[in-house]
Every structure is written in structure tokens, then in C-alpha cells.
Amino acid sequence: MDKIKNCVFCDLKLNKGEVIFETENFFAGIGIGLAAPGHVMLIPKKHFACCADILKDLRPEFEDLKSLIFEKIKDAFGTPFLVEYGIFGQSVFHAHLHFIPKSRKATEFYPAYEIKDIFREMQIPDGIPVRPALWKTAAAMKRQNGGYVFLQNGDCAVLFERFEKELSYRHFFNEKMRVKDVPARWQDTTAEQEKIDVVKKQITCQLLKFY
Numbered sequence: 650m651d652k653i654k655n656c657v658f659c660d661l662k663l664n665k666g667e668v669i670f671e672t673e674n675f676f677a678g679i680g681i682g683l684a685a686p687g688h689v690m691l692i693p694k695k696h697f698a699c700c701a702d703i704l705k706d707l708r709p710e711f712e713d714l715k716s717l718i719f720e721k722i723k724d725a726f727g728t729p730f731l732v733e734y735g736i737f738g739q740s741v742f743h744a745h746l747h748f749i750p751k752s753r754k755a756t757e758f759y760p761a762y763e764i765k766d767i768f769r770e771m772q773i774p775d776g777i778p779v780r781p782a783l784w785k786t787a788a789a790m791k792r793q794n795g796g797y798v799f800l801q802n803g804d805c806a807v808l809f810e811r812f813e814k815e816l817s818y819r820h821f822f823n824e825k826m827r828v829k830d831v832p833a834r835w836q837d838t839t840a841e842q843e844k845i846d847v848v849k850k851q852i853t854c855q856l857l858k859f860y
Contacts, residue, residue, distance in 0.1 A: 658743040682835035685753035686852035687726030699735035701787035736796035737812030782806035
């Protein structure tokens with residue numbers, strides 16, 4: 650799909666230097682309101698509403714980059730969990746897959762945290778239907794239900810058929826983990842959180858190397 654005017658992910662200039670790696674069709678961006686150093690997103694340069702919409706001919710590159718970014722973050726910061734809000738829960742309506750380290754070290758700016766099992770610790774309601782994570786399944790769920798939520802912890806990746814607040818990683822960090830340097834919404838980032846974000850971004854750029 651063509652680029653959309655004023656979409657922050659369609660125009661790399663709007664990302665204000667936060668692109669840390671790119672290929673012909675995708676880029677890795679840092680974003681706003683990071684959970685931890687090493688929190689990055691994999692984003693297609695073309696405008697797709699969600700990752701399930703990424704064209705078939707781009708899918709191999711997407712999967713290769715997904716594996717590459719996972720390993721780079723694992724080596725530099727520890728194993729990440731992955732989450733994508735396929736239209737459900739999105740605040741920027743352009744496909745973007747989050748990679749979020751399951752642990753971080755304490756600094757003078759923020760405390761440490763450690764997540765062992767994101768599925769268990771999120772306390773996801775039992776009533777939300779779950780399916781194995783296949784992108785063709787996600788595309789079907791989008792057509793049928795209007796969206797999906799993709800969540801991966803280690804080798805286990807699943808799709809949820811609807812969005813609940815318990816599936817929001819920001820809600821999880823704020824309400825379950827009590828990590829208050831992560832804004833509940835990136836649009837509501839405070840001045841103090843912005844200062845801490847700068848530190849997280851600096852550490853990310855220093856340690857996460859692609860070239």
C-alpha cells in the first residue's frame with residue numbers, strides 16, 4: 650500500500666533520527682515511552698494497517714528481520730517478548746511489532762525488572778479465545794473480528810481474538826509490575842519520563858548494533 654500522509658511510520662523523517670536499522674522494505678525504530686533499553690519495533694516502510702496485511706512477497710524478509718532483531722536484542726539485553734496489536738489497541742495505525750526485553754538492569758534513573766513468563770504474569774483473562782500464531786490466521790481474524798493481538802514468549806506465539814486491557818504491555822508495566830517510568834500511554838509521557846526515555850534510547854543505540 651502507498652504511504653499515508655502524516656503517518657509517523659510512513660515518513661522516516663518524522664521519526665526524528667530514531668531509525669537504528671533499515672532495509673529496502675523495513676526498518677527498526679526506537680519509538681517513545683520505552684519499557685527498557687533494547688525496546689524496539691520492526692516496521693514496514695509501506696503502509697499496512699497491521700502485520701497480517703504485509704504482502705506475501707515481503708513476508709520472508711519480515712520473518713528474517715524478526716529473527717535477526719530478536720537475536721540482536723537477546724545478545725545485548727536478554728531475551729525479549731514480542732507483541733503486536735493488529736488494529737486492536739493500536740495508537741499508531743501502521744503495522745509495528747514490539748520487541749521488549751524481559752529484564753533490565755537497575756540504573757540511577759530506573760529500577761530493575763524481570764519477567765519470567767509474560768503469559769502468566771500478564772494475568773490474561775481465561776475467556777479470551779486463543780489460536781496458534783500464523784499470519785494467515787491473523788489475517789482471517791482481522792476479517793472476521795476486526796483485529797487480533799499477537800503475543801510471543803520464547804518459542805510460544807499465540808493470537809488473541811479480542812483486546813482487553815490485560816493484553817496491553819503498558820498496562821502490564823504500570824499496574825502489574827509497578828514500573829512507573831513507562832507511560833500508560835506514550836502520548837501522555839511526562840517530562841520526567843521523557844528524560845528517562847533519553848537514557849534508554851542512548852543505551853539502546855550504544856549496545857544494539859546491526860552494522
